Amino acid sequence: MYDVEVTVKENKRVSEVLWILSFRSPAIAKKALPGQFLQLQVTQATDPFLRRPFSVYKIKRDIIEILYEPVGIGTRILAGTKPGDLLKALGPLGTGFTPQKKKKVLMVGGGVGAAPLVFMAERYPYEKMLLGFRGKHAVLPKSEAKAGERSKWVYATNDGSLGKKGFITQLLEEFLKEPDAKQKYFLYVCGPGPMLYETARLAGEYQVDGEISLEERMGCGMGACLGCVAETKRGYLASCRYGPVFRIQDLMPEGLQCH
Amino acid sequence: MSLKPDLSVTIRGITFKNPVTVASGTFGNTDEFEPYVNFSRLGAFVTKTITLRPRVGNPMPRIVETPSGMLNAIGLENKGLEDYVENKIPYLAKFNTRLITSIASSNTQEFLDMVKVLDRQAAISAIELNLSCPNIRDQGIRFAQHAQEVGDIVKAVRGATAKLIFTKLSPEMANFMDIAEISVKSGTDALSVINTIKGMSVDIHRRVPRISNVTGGLSGPAIRPIALRYVYEVKRNLDIPVIGMGGISTWQDAMEFIITGAHMVATGTSNFVNPRASLDVLEGIERYLTEKKIESIQSIRGTLKDAYGKKEKSSCSPS
Structure with missing residues (x-):
C-alpha cells in the first residue's frame, strides 16, 4: 500500500x-x-x-x-x-476479484459501478458485460471497451432510451435461465443496492456463483474505523479490508438493499 | 550543529519517549496502520476500546461526514478481552512503544475483572478507562454521568493495578470539572481530554437520520477548539497530566495543546485522512523545538501566557 x-x-x-x-x-x-x-x-x-x-x-x-x-x-x-x-x-x-479458469464470466454493473468490472475485463476474458444505466445520457460509451469487444457490451436503461428498457438484472436472468447456467457462469457484480440485492437473489435462485464489489461509504479505508462493515454470514466485516469484493453467498441479502 | 530536543514525557515515573500517541478507536487494534507508520516511533499506541465480552456493534450506517469532521456510532464493536489478550497483545508487544489499552464496561465489577486480567500483561503500560462513549443505546455500557459513579470506578481500578490509569472524559458529561476532579482524587494518573461530542445529521430527501443510532460522536477538526478549551479548564484547576485529543491533525494543532499544558497529544480522526498524521505531528514538534532552540518538551509545556503576552496565573505547578 x-x-x-x-x-x-x-x-x-x-x-x-x-x-x-x-x-x-x-x-x-x-x-x-x-x-x-x-x-x-x-x-x-x-x-x-x-x-x-x-x-x-x-x-x-x-x-x-x-x-x-x-x-x-x-x-x-x-x-x-x-x-x-x-x-x-x-x-x-482491499480485495480484488478472483480470476476464473473454468467458468464463463458475466459482468453485471449499474451506473458508475461499471468501473471495477471494466478493469477486470481489461485483464481477463469474459462472456458479456451487462450494464444498466438510468438513460442514454448516463451510459458508459462502448468506445471504452477493449478493441474488438464492443459487441460483448449490452445495455439496459430505466427509461428505454438505449438498449433494453428496464433493469440489467432482467437481462442477466435470461442467461441464468440457460439449463447449464450453474456450471457455466460466474458473476462479477458492482452497482447500486437494489441491483445488488436482485442479483444476489437471482444468483441464489439459479445457484450461480459469483462475487460482488460493495461500494460502501468509507471512513479510513484501512479497516480501522469499522464504519463500512458489510453484513456477512461470518458477522460484520469491514468492507474496505475484507472486501470490497465478497462472494455473493457470503453476504446477507438484507444488508445489500440499503447500499 | 543543534542538539536534538528532549521529547520524553513522564507520567507518575513512567517515561514515554515522546508526547505523540493516537486516540482510541482511530488506529485499529493491530496491524491496520503498519504499512504507513513505524509504531516504534510513537510515544504510545492506544488500541480501540475493548469490552469483557465481544460486541457486534451497531447496524449500518455507522458514520457520516460532517463539516470538517465526522459523526460515528460504531457501537464499540470488538472481539472482547480474551481475544485481545490472546491475539492482539502478542503482536503489539513486538514494538518499542508503550501500549495503552482502552476499556469500557457496564459496571464497576466488570471493570475490575478486566483490569485484573490486563494487570498481568507486562506489555501494557497504561489502562484507559473509556467512561464516555456516547454511542451505546443498550444498557451494556455505562456512559458515566455522575461524579460519584466515576469516582467509584476509578477508585476500584486503582486498587487493582499499579499500571498507569488514564480516565477519558467527554464534554457530554454533565459537571465535567466535578468528574475530572473526582477522577484525580480517586487516583487516576492522567485525564484523556476529550472524547467525542454527540451530534446528528439528517438526510432531508429520505427524512431519516444519516446514522442508524440517530446520534453519533462528532470528531475531527470541528471539535478542536472545544477540546483545547477543556484541556485549558482542566490544567487551570487541577494538577494532573492531560492527554490532549480532539481534532489534532497537524503539529501546529498539537503545539496548541502542549503550550496549554497537555503532557501528550493524540491524533484521532485525522489518522483516517492521513495515516501518517501521528508521525507528521511528531516530526513537526521536533522541528519546532529545534528551530526555537527549546531544549525539551517539558520546558514549553503549560507556558501559555495571557492574551497580552504575560505569564498566566495558574494553579498547575510545572512538572
Missing part, C-alpha cells in the same frame, strides 16, 4: 454524467488488481474531511484511471480539477 501525491493528467467527461480522471503512479499501477480501490483526498482543506474510495477503472502503463459521477461534494470537487492539480492517493486497498 502506498500513500502518494499525484498530479492530475487528464479529467474528461465521457457522457452527460460520467467522468474519467487520470494520474500517474508507477507504484500503484504496478500493484493494483481489478476490484481493488484507492482512497483519494480531493482537497487540502478540512471540508470535505474524509478521503473518497474509488475503484480502479483502468491502468495504462503507469497511468491510473478513475471513473466517477459528480453527485456529492467530493466528486464535484473532483470534476473541477484540472491537469496539473495535486491529489493524494492511498492504495491499492
